[in-house]
Amino acid sequence: MLxxxxxxxxxxxxxxxxxxxxxxxxxxxxxxxxxxxxxxxxVDGQQGEVYRAIYVHVPAAWMSMFLYLVACGYAMLNWVxxxxxxxxxxxxxxxxxxxxxxxxxITGALWGKPTWGxxxxxxxxxxxxxxxxxxxxxxxxxxxxxxxxxKADRVLAVGLLIGAVNIPLIYLSVVxxxxxxxxxxxxxxxxxxxxxxxxxxxxxxxGFWLICASTVLNRARRLLVQRRxx
Amino acid sequence: xxxxxxxxxxLHVHCNSLQAAGVVLSGEIQCxxxxxxxxxxxxxxxxxxxxxxxxxxxxxxxxxxLFKAEYGLRDELLVQDxxxxxxxxxxxxxxxxxxxxxxxxxxDWQYERIGTLSSGQKARxxxxxxxxxxxxxxxxxxxxxxxxxxxxxxxxxxxxxxxQAGGFVxxxxxxxxxxxxxxxxxxxxxxDVLAQGELHGDAASRMPVPPVEPCLSxxxxxxxxxxxxxxxxxxxxxGNPQAVLWGALFHWMVLSFFGIGLGKTSVxxxxxxxxxxxxxxxxxxxxxxxxxxxxxGWIRFLTQINPGSTGTYWLVRVLYTACSQMxxxxxxxxxxxxxxxLNGAQSLQLILAMVAGVWAIAPLLGVxxxxxxxxRGGAVLVYLFALxxxxxxxxxxxxxxxxxxxxxxxxxxxxxxxxxxxLACLLGPVVARRLIxxxxx
Amino acid sequence: MNFDAWQTxxxxxxxxxxxxxxxxxxxxxxxxxxxxxxxKSQRSSRMARMGKKGSAQ
Numbered sequence: 001m002l003x004x005x006x007x008x009x010x011x012x013x014x015x016x017x018x019x020x021x022x023x024x025x026x027x028x029x030x031x032x033x034x035x036x037x038x039x040x041x042x043v044d045g046q047q048g049e050v051y052r053a054i055y056v057h058v059p060a061a062w063m064s065m066f067l068y069l070v071a072c073g074y075a076m077l078n079w080v081x082x083x084x085x086x087x088x089x090x091x092x093x094x095x096x097x098x099x100x101x102x103x104x105x106i107t108g109a110l111w112g113k114p115t116w117g118x119x120x121x122x123x124x125x126x127x128x129x130x131x132x133x134x135x136x137x138x139x140x141x142x143x144x145x146x147x148x149x150x151k152a153d154r155v156l157a158v159g160l161l162i163g164a165v166n167i168p169l170i171y172l173s174v175v176x177x178x179x180x181x182x183x184x185x186x187x188x189x190x191x192x193x194x195x196x197x198x199x200x201x202x203x204x205x206x207g208f209w210l211i212c213a214s215t216v217l218n219r220a221r222r223l224l225v226q227r228r229x230x
Numbered sequence: 231x232x233x234x235x236x237x238x239x240x241l242h243v244h245c246n247s248l249q250a251a252g253v254v255l256s257g258e259i260q261c262x263x264x265x266x267x268x269x270x271x272x273x274x275x276x277x278x279x280x281x282x283x284x285x286x287x288x289x290x291x292x293x294x295x296l297f298k299a300e301y302g303l304r305d306e307l308l309v310q311d312x313x314x315x316x317x318x319x320x321x322x323x324x325x326x327x328x329x330x331x332x333x334x335x336x337x338d339w340q341y342e343r344i345g346t347l348s349s350g351q352k353a354r355x356x357x358x359x360x361x362x363x364x365x366x367x368x369x370x371x372x373x374x375x376x377x378x379x380x381x382x383x384x385x386x387x388x389x390x391x392x393x394q395a396g397g398f399v400x401x402x403x404x405x406x407x408x409x410x411x412x413x414x415x416x417x418x419x420x421x422d423v424l425a426q427g428e429l430h431g432d433a434a435s436r437m438p439v440p441p442v443e444p445c446l447s448x449x450x451x452x453x454x455x456x457x458x459x460x461x462x463x464x465x466x467x468x469g470n471p472q473a474v475l476w477g478a479l480f481h482w483m484v485l486s487f488f489g490i491g492l493g494k495t496s497v498x499x500x501x502x503x504x505x506x507x508x509x510x511x512x513x514x515x516x517x518x519x520x521x522x523x524x525x526x527g528w529i530r531f532l533t534q535i536n537p538g539s540t541g542t543y544w545l546v547r548v549l550y551t552a553c554s555q556m557x558x559x560x561x562x563x564x565x566x567x568x569x570x571x572l573n574g575a576q577s578l579q580l581i582l583a584m585v586a587g588v589w590a591i592a593p594l595l596g597v598x599x600x601x602x603x604x605x606r607g608g609a610v611l612v613y614l615f616a617l618x619x620x621x622x623x624x625x626x627x628x629x630x631x632x633x634x635x636x637x638x639x640x641x642x643x644x645x646x647x648x649x650x651x652x653l654a655c656l657l658g659p660v661v662a663r664r665l666i667x668x669x670x671x
Numbered sequence: 672m673n674f675d676a677w678q679t680x681x682x683x684x685x686x687x688x689x690x691x692x693x694x695x696x697x698x699x700x701x702x703x704x705x706x707x708x709x710x711k712s713q714r715s716s717r718m719a720r721m722g723k724k725g726s727a728q
Contacts, residue, residue, distance in 0.1 A: 016705075034684060053679060053683040056683050057683065092698075095694065095697065099693070099694045103686065103687055103690045106686060107687065110686075113679075114673075211695075212694075216698075218698045218699070219697075219701045222698065222703065222704055224702075225705055225708060226702030229705065
């Protein structure tokens with residue numbers, strides 16, 4: 001069944017209605033998640049009310065990394081099969097990924113100020129997230145700037161895969177550096193996680209995921225039309 | 231997509247549509263070329279003659295030779311360097327060099343730099359490729375433009391020999407080839423015109439011959455002339471040393487800015503600044519590593535005469551650049567260390583770490599250098615993508631520079647840097663070969 | 672300027688929602704969908720027909 005989706009008309013047909021449903025489901029879940037997290041979940045002992053920022057910060061951060069991985073999956077598919085659908089999915093994932101990364105950085109900074117007194121710290125997670133943003137922007141540019149549109153897909157695929165190899169490396173190296181230099185560590189505080197907090201978190205993550213998926217599908221189907229039927 | 235079938239008597243060409251950089255140049259093109267006859271392709275400028283020849287060359291790897299007047303000639307090289315390099319790639323004995331130079335009447339210019347030759351002489355030097363090549367199909371792109379009468383005689387003689395041996399000739403020109411053909415008595419001439427997206431003429435109207443003759447499949451040359459690649463890079467480097475030196479001067483100047491601005495700095499700051507400056511200096515130069523070879527057509531040339539060697543060519547270039555950067559940057563770093571007040575042991579650590587760091591980033595930047603060539607004016611934005619990838623090297627390099635002072639072993643980070651470089655050198659040629667292929671399409 | 676805890680949380684939530692909305696809106700700009708394409712081509716052929724009838728548009 002999934003194999004059929006590789007055909008552009010099939011993909012377009014499915015994506016055209018699926019994105020709406022995903023959006024509705026996502027908004028619903030995110031709404032519930034935020035309601036649970038902002039109003040139902042208890043206050044954190046160490047951080048106070050401010051911890052509630054995690055209900056948007058964590059989903060954004062997870063999305064930023066997850067979308068990159070999925071884009072790499074499509075990059076590999078594209079390299080092997082050279083299909084329009086894989087190329088279009090690869091490109092559609094990048095802007096949303098970039099937005100999520102930027103959101104994670106900004107919400108992280110806003111959360112950091114009241115919690116640790118600084119908007120920014122050079123710990124492993126924030127630094128890697130910042131570098132991920134650069135990589136996203138660079139890749140988006142790379143995809144647009146290829147001299148020959150026919151080659152652009154493969155250039156983008158190479159770039160994505162190089163980035164994929166390097167992102168874990170970047171993260172690990174920054175962790176390494178910070179452990180040596182008594183770096184800052186970002187943790188949630190509190191050893192037990194209250195079920196309402198966990199529920200709110202999961203609902204938000206799912207909500208974000210569905211909304212991102214819907215946007216990506218919408219963008220992908222439009223890119224596909226642009227590519228094939230223009 | 232172009233489709234070309236080669237047999238002993240005929241070359242069938244079929245192409246759905248000619249495209250260059252996304253611009254559609256023509257509709258369906260179909261023609262049949264006969265062995266032993268000259269085929270002339272005429273047409274106005276910009277109509278797609280070069281594109282057709284190039285596409286045909288790409289479609290017949292290892293069997294077709296695309297000839298353009300100044301193709302593959304690098305200004306820094308000596309004439310003899312170029313010809314010997316050529317012969318090595320084509321698996322010919324390098325004693326043939328004198329014979330070939332004599333045929334194109336360039337014996338007296340054997341030791342001159344190619345940059346000093348006139349364009350007619352360069353065109354004649356380009357003819358050496360045809361003379362030396364074992365290729366069955368000759369695709370000539372405007373050969374008559376730059377050749378003087380003597381050069382045309384040489385071309386005529388070469389064509390005669392090639393055609394008698396049953397070779398194919400497809401020549402794009404907007405100059406009337408009558409003069410050339412007077413020197414080829416008894417050779418049939420076919421003329422085709424490419425106009426308004428269609429090909430008309432003798433070859434285009436020929437009916438495809440049913441395949442009774444055996445199809446000649448491409449037999450790519452398997453030898454990779456390491457010696458020739460190394461010698462060439464050496465010659466290129468010595469022909470233009472400033473390509474390497476500017477990086478060192480940039481590095482030193484940037485460090486001096488820090489010194490000027492901050493006066494006395496801590497050892498740690500000096501180490502960080504030196505690393506940042508080094509990485510930037512090497513990164514900024516990366517776009518030029520392959521640019522000149524691409525501009526003169528050497529890379530495309532290489533993919534035609536010996537496609538299996540492109541990965542090795544990339545690796546040799548990367549290693550050469552890494553070594554030359556290390557050689558040049560080490561004294562500069564030593565100087566900078568003195569200026570920043572590092573003691574002997576710290577300076578030595580720093581230098582050692584930097585050597586490992588350059589080794590680690592060189593193959594990565596080699597791939598970046600190729601990516602840059604696939605983007606329009608894209609060097610800046612490709613660097614944006616490349617910057618985060620340098621961060622691990624910065625981190626491990628700093629650790630290697632500071633470790634002994636802090637009582638840790640510098641061996642671990644040095645080993646990491648070394649392995650990173652090694653891994654990238656092993657994977658790099660594969661990626662590079664794909665990218666180079668992509669660039670030539 | 673310093674926000675208090677709840678202000679920070681609400682700003683984060685508002686930012687997230689705006690980003691999700693913006694991203695969604697920009698997705699529409701990635702290209703046409705099939706109906707829009709059909710509509711555009713029908714419009715341009717209508718315009719061409721009108722143009723051919725001589726009226727200066």
